[in-house]
Amino acid sequence: MFSMKCMTEPPTRQESRTQFNEDWAATVIGLVLLVLVIVGVIPPGLIP
Amino acid sequence: MTGTRSQAQSPARNAGLHAVLGVVVVLVLGAATRFLEKNVPVWFEGDVAKAIEYPVYAIVLGLIGNAILTATGWRERLEGGFRTEFFIKTGLVLLGASINLKVIVTAAGPAVIQGILLITSVFLFTWWLAGRLGIDDKLRALLSSAVSICGVSAAIAAAGAVQARKEQLAYTASLVIAFALPSIFLVPWLASVFGLSDEVAGAWIGGNIDTTAAVTAAGALVGEDALAVASIVKVTQNALIGIVVIALTAWFAFRVERTPGAKAPGIGEFWTRFPKFVLGFVAASVIATWYLGTVPAADGKEVIAVANDLRVWFLILAFVSIGLEFKVSSLREAGWRPVVVFGSAAVLNLVLALGLALLLFSGFTV
Numbered sequence: 001m002f003s004m005k006c007m008t009e010p011p012t013r014q015e016s017r018t019q020f021n022e023d024w025a026a027t028v029i030g031l032v033l034l035v036l037v038i039v040g041v042i043p044p045g046l047i048p
Numbered sequence: 049m050t051g052t053r054s055q056a057q058s059p060a061r062n063a064g065l066h067a068v069l070g071v072v073v074v075l076v077l078g079a080a081t082r083f084l085e086k087n088v089p090v091w092f093e094g095d096v097a098k099a100i101e102y103p104v105y106a107i108v109l110g111l112i113g114n115a116i117l118t119a120t121g122w123r124e125r126l127e128g129g130f131r132t133e134f135f136i137k138t139g140l141v142l143l144g145a146s147i148n149l150k151v152i153v154t155a156a157g158p159a160v161i162q163g164i165l166l167i168t169s170v171f172l173f174t175w176w177l178a179g180r181l182g183i184d185d186k187l188r189a190l191l192s193s194a195v196s197i198c199g200v201s202a203a204i205a206a207a208g209a210v211q212a213r214k215e216q217l218a219y220t221a222s223l224v225i226a227f228a229l230p231s232i233f234l235v236p237w238l239a240s241v242f243g244l245s246d247e248v249a250g251a252w253i254g255g256n257i258d259t260t261a262a263v264t265a266a267g268a269l270v271g272e273d274a275l276a277v278a279s280i281v282k283v284t285q286n287a288l289i290g291i292v293v294i295a296l297t298a299w300f301a302f303r304v305e306r307t308p309g310a311k312a313p314g315i316g317e318f319w320t321r322f323p324k325f326v327l328g329f330v331a332a333s334v335i336a337t338w339y340l341g342t343v344p345a346a347d348g349k350e351v352i353a354v355a356n357d358l359r360v361w362f363l364i365l366a367f368v369s370i371g372l373e374f375k376v377s378s379l380r381e382a383g384w385r386p387v388v389v390f391g392s393a394a395v396l397n398l399v400l401a402l403g404l405a406l407l408l409f410s411g412f413t414v
Binding site for chain 1: 079082131133134137138139140141142144145323324325327328331332335336339350351352353354355357358361362
């Protein structure tokens with residue numbers, strides 16, 4: 001189904017690990033932005 | 049020695065630089081999306097121009113950018129910056145701020161029931177059909193997880209569990225996006241043809257469309273209430289990934305590959321596979337619900353509107369990235385059988401999700 005060149009490529013553990021890091025990054029950045037909005041560091045009208 | 053080291057560092061530095069350039073491309077197209085969203089209704093009077101929402105501009109600009117970058121040979125180099133998963137997850141965490149905790153708690157029950165029934169039936173059907181068509185076991189696992197749970201992120205998690213090959217993951221991701229792109233427009237249209245309430249439409253979208261970014265795009269096209277329900281349903285499915293991945297890890301270790309001395313996956317594996325942004329989504333709702341209870345309603349609304357603006361930006365960046373990431377070439381490599389499997393499972397998912405949405409979310413209000 002796939003070429004031999006593709007067959008020799010390493011498995012996908014790396015992608016899997018990257019995704020978990022993105023999970024934490026998205027959680028932390030999303031919550032930090034929300035807190036910045038609530039405490040007024042990012043005021044209304046600043047976001048285009 | 050120094051020469052060898054700098055030669056080794058050079059590709060890594062180039063990859064980093066290209067990823068930054070990729071992010072710049074996404075930001076520029078995101079800004080163009082925002083510009084078109086604000087100005088097209090002013091330039092062209094009429095209902096059609098007003099009805100076109102930001103997901104449409106973002107995806108179309110992403111696809112145009114994709115065509116240009118592919119033609120000029122830059123797409124592959126810049127793809128490190130097309131972080132759809134990161135953008136959509138950050139957008140969903142911020143979306144949590146606009147959903148009252150009570151809505152999440154009320155919707156969680158039907159969302160979990162819908163998720164378990166849909167995931168089980170669609171996963172088993174896809175696994176069976178792929179087996180009948182003689183598809184490799186690892187690709188079967190990826191296709192079944194992607195179509196039954198949450199598209200690309202489920203495929204990535206399943207690929208880690210069964211040690212699938214890179215090209216199998218790339219192929220599954222392309223298939224997910226190829227089916228998700230028309231669904232973004234088709235399902236909201238069908239929901240309006242069937243006269244579904246926003247809440248039922250949201251539950252249908254969240255249960256049926258595979259990839260989380262496409263669910264958000266379709267939900268946004270229907271409206272804010274549909275977006276809220278669609279997100280809760282999809283986030284619930286995301287949370288169920290961990291269970292499916294544990295089952296797949298055990299199944300492949302003990303039944304498919306029969307690894308000698310393989311250990312049964314435990315609670316640690318579940319935590320490793322659990323999508324942490326789900327916690328961020330709930331935490332944002334808790335923080336915003338608490339905050340809105342401590343300030344006058346008008347002030348609170350104005351502040352949460354800023355978080356909503358940020359959320360729209362992240363969603364736009366995710367939709368632009370979907371368009372930029374779409375790759376036809378990996379679809380051609382695997383032939384027709386996985387397409388038939390995925391298509392059949394998508395149709396089953398569409399019908400089952402509609403039935404369950406009507407059964408579980410009729411009468412639900414945001």
